[in-house]
Amino acid sequence: MERKEFLRSLGAGAAFALTFPCLQGCSKDDDNGDIVETPTGIDFTIDLNSTEGAQLANNGSFILKNLVVVVKNLEGNFVAATQVCSHQSYDQVRFLTNDGGIFYCDVHGSRFALDGAPLNQVDSNAAKPLKIYNTELNGDILRVFE
Numbered sequence: 001m002e003r004k005e006f007l008r009s010l011g012a013g014a015a016f017a018l019t020f021p022c023l024q025g026c027s028k029d030d031d032n033g034d035i036v037e038t039p040t041g042i043d044f045t046i047d048l049n050s051t052e053g054a055q056l057a058n059n060g061s062f063i064l065k066n067l068v069v070v071v072k073n074l075e076g077n078f079v080a081a082t083q084v085c086s087h088q089s090y091d092q093v094r095f096l097t098n099d100g101g102i103f104y105c106d107v108h109g110s111r112f113a114l115d116g117a118p119l120n121q122v123d124s125n126a127a128k129p130l131k132i133y134n135t136e137l138n139g140d141i142l143r144v145f146e
Contacts, residue, residue: 062095086128
């Protein structure tokens, strides 16, 4: 094989090796989570002394349970919202401590206040509120319900 042919074959192989992972990164398989319906009939409890509940010990912490984001906000109060974004129904809503504590969906950047009110508009459609659930603390048992 001549030097020119060797370099040409090396260049094609290197180009393939560099572009193949990039093309895979453009797929939307599971990168954005799942599109699901907002859960209804929510009514569950979390024992704050359990392993699951211990994750809510600090202000600003959250857990995901039954498609619900359960939060101990920055003031130490419990708040719960659907994990399903009102923009396009992806199950990617999480809690961020930014701006005093907000709900955020990283798929398209939707942001919501702790009462579910939309804080931004990510496309030409009117922003819709995020579903918020009731919380009730009785001793070390946190109830999340509609």
